[in-house]
Amino acid sequence: MEHCFGRYYFYSSYEPPKNDKCISSTKLTIDEHIESTLAGATVDIILSDCRFHRSGKGVWYKIAGTGSTLVLSIRDNNEAFVGVSLSVYMGVESCDNLQCVSTIDIASYSIVGESSTSWESEEGVLYHIYVTENHSGSLATSDHRLEMFTLKLYELIVPDNDSCTDAINITTLDGGVIQATTENSTSDFSDGNPCVDETYESLAPRGVWYRMRGNGTFLRATICSEGTIDTRISVYSGDCNALECVANGTYVRGSCDAVTWQAEIDATYYLFIFSTDTKLDLFNLTMMEFISPSNMNCAGANAPMFPNNQVIHGSTIASIYDGEPECLSEGWKSPGLWYVVLGTGDTIRAETCSNITNFDTEISLYRGICGVSLECLGGNDDSCNDVTSAIQWKSMPGVLYYLKIHGHGPKSVGDFGLTFSSLLTPMNDNCLGATEISTGMSIAGSTLGATVDDNIPVCALDSHLFPGIWYKVQGNGKAITVSTCSSGTETSTSIAVYTGSCDSLLCLTGGGYDYGCLEDKLAATATFYATNEMDYYILVLSEDGFGGDIELHTQELNSVVENDFCQTAAEIVVDGNDTTGSLDIATAGGFYPNATCEYSYDGSGLWYKVIGNGEAVRASICSSSSSLSFDLSVSVFRGSSCESLNCITVGSAVDSSDCVDSRWRSTAGETYYMLVQGIGDSSELGKFSLSIESIRAPIVVPDN
Known part of the structure; x- marks a missing residue:
């Protein structure tokens, strides 16, 4: 036999197998294992609604139903995992009017190369099984490939306690281990499980049943499976025809689940141990009783x-x-x-x-x-x-x-x-005891014994939840960076920076994890503009809750661009003329948590300020980089100082436009601050132009 595929020829001398057609199906018996091949098989065209039925070559088998659940597994024995499909039909010897019962497919990319299907067979009814290649007509499935497979057929034997009415009675509560399995169990809730929560309610859980009589104490059932953590336990009261949920298991750890309930004297309780997916495992069940502790109130x-x-x-x-x-x-x-x-x-x-x-x-x-x-x-x-x-x-x-x-x-x-x-509580455990520091110095400290300051504004990550120690630095009219990135820091930290006084603190900025720190620890860094002779309070927090040694160092930040911070904002006027800038040389030091607009971003930015003229104004900003287009936002604030800003509006443009504007009604003589930022990560940088102009309503001339 000769086959042509493009410029290549393949030759095969295989004769079609005896079970090449449905009418010549090979008879299977229960618990039989068959190793066979599709070599030499031809195409048997039949009408079918089986999902994985292919029009490729295949071989046929048949089995008479036993009235029990039959399981048919198939393994693809090809080293390259060519892939085979299996379909089960119900019909007669003549193969007329076959009806699909079940189907499975082992794709060519399968690593395991084995799967199974099951169905409730009717006694005496004939079932036809079709094994076929799953890539019909391709070069990979021509006769030069030997599609080897193993077929296994067996009856599914369900556990003795597969149903509630057959629950096994538990009489000992001494912590002894009951070993069992959920393998081959079925679903016992045709009308829905009254105890399984919404996470699993649609999964028709399969499991086994136990029952016991209450003795007036607290009872705890624990199961630990030997495989997946998806084995669960639920407890019911009532009778099997009208079960009422008592309690659901709560994941403990590893592959264990446990449930505790107060058992009434002589009340009957049913325990359902089930799997929430197709993984059916061996498990160990233990039952214990407890006396209520005296200190539970x-x-x-x-x-x-x-x-x-x-x-x-x-x-x-x-x-x-x-x-x-x-x-x-x-x-x-x-x-x-x-x-x-x-x-x-x-x-x-x-x-x-x-x-x-x-x-x-x-x-x-x-x-x-x-x-x-x-x-x-x-x-x-x-x-x-x-x-x-x-x-x-x-x-x-x-x-x-x-x-x-x-x-x-x-x-x-x-x-x-x-x-x-x-x-021992550190001396600088609270704001009033803050240790005074200056720029350009490093200082060692410890958060061991520090307490939580839960009456301060939230500034850094969960600054109201973790213990910390305080420092105070006086501003010198320059930007300051404070950091715990040092070999002397031995605990995970974050930093919060405040202005104001200890009895009226105002969050200025927060310093989260500094992933650029080379000390291989979760250090924190914060940068802010320090107004001359103004006090700034720095809270160093222990993020792990344990505390430990820290080393804090401060240094002045020499900004490349003057308007890197709100306090050094460049002043512009409402005249419609363009002002150019570049985010390439900006830093991330201009972010103020207390001034956050809804869509403002924690990224590099430049600051501007303008005096209101009593009219509606529009701030327009456009990307002007010649090499690339990037996304921009402009946030507008009002306030008496940079430490007390309130958001008015924010405008942003993403992908659809290189320009964005923000509009607001200005008050004559009031100062407004604007923050221009790139949206996204550090790649959103480049040159831009900014202009501000008045928006005047059009003059309407009435008709004569």
Whole structure:
């Protein structure tokens, strides 16, 4: 047999296999494995609605239905993974009027090269199976390629507890392990699962069932799968014909899920362990009972303790919500445990940063009288890492402080390790104690023992959540850069810069992570214009919540362009004439968080100012770079000084135009500030022209 493909010829001496046509299908038996090939097969044209049916060459098999679920798997044995398809039809021996039942496809790019399909077979009904190439007519599927495959057929044996009515009874609550699997399980919720949340409600979860009788205590069921984390657990009450959701599992860690509920005496509960996707795994199930802890409310808090660095082991598994709102995430209504610590006059640190902690914790800090007048002093979530928390505060000698350790959500419970420690408070822990520095110097400090300043304006990233230390520098009429990028910095930091006074601070700018720092740490850098003889307060924050040594250095910034900052804005007039500028030589030091317009950008910019004439005015800006076009924005502000700006309007142009304008009604004699920026990253730089003109309404001449 000769085949021509372009200028190449391929020769084949293969005869068509016996099962080349549907009417000559090879009979399969249950649990049979067949290794075969498509070599020599021809095209068998049939009408079909199977999605992966091809008009390419193929071979046929048949099986009589058994009344059970049949599973048919196929593996592409070709080293190059040519790709094969498999379709299952229901029909008769004559192959007339075949109806598609199921179909799968193994594409040529498949790495595993194996897949399976299943269907509920009817007893005595004949099913035809067609194995075909999945790239008909191409050079890759001509007879010179031997499409080898392995076919396996078996009955699906479902677990004994596949349905609620066949649930296995659990009698021991001692933490013993029950080993089982969700493999071959089916869905037991034709009308929808009353307990599975909306994340999984459309997935028709497949699983196995257990039941138990309540004894009046708190019960906790934990499952840990040996594969995917997508194995979950839900608890129901009632009977199998009318189940009511009691609780859903809450992801613990790794590949484990757990659920806790208060079981009524003699009530029957059903546990459904299921997979949320096609991965069906082996799992270990443990059941334990718990007695409610005495300190699950404020009144039951332990006797006052001193910070002693000892780890306290606690568990919220058998706790219930006590009605006291959380400090950080009010509304969680999360179960928790209460502790009370005696103030020492120094900084106290409470943390759940322990290997014992196995759920997402939060810490709420209070002062006052339980059940009468508790005052929230602060809270923390994820200060140490993704799930553990820490909080520091300046304590007063002899004062009782209450702490509630709870979860990040109403279902988040588990074990935790709690430690109280006492730290010496830095002298510059608050604004009034700020250490005075000058430009051109470096100074060492430490955020260990520092506390959170939660009554200051938010300036840097979460500046109201993390502990920090204060510095003060006096302006000299030049731009100043402050940075913790130094070999002496051993902790993750951010920087906030304020003006005003300690009792009335105003955010000037914030310094986030300085990714250009070569010290291989999360250092921070901030740049601002320092007006001559004005005081500036610098807050260095410990972003990791732990604290550590830092080194802060300051230096003057010699700007290449004069109007890099608001304070040195270039003055222009309302005359319609063009003023040229270039963002190529601008810095990012002109950004003022308190002056942010809705669409202004944290990027390089130049500042201008204009005196209002009492008319409507328009500021127009156009890109004038000869080599490229870039996107621009112009933000307009008013204010008595650069430290107290308020946004009026902003205009921006992206892609569609090289020009943009901003319009506003000016007040005669009032000063307006304009910030011209490139939109996007540092590549959005170039030359531009700026003009300001009055907008006068047209004169309407009435008809005679």
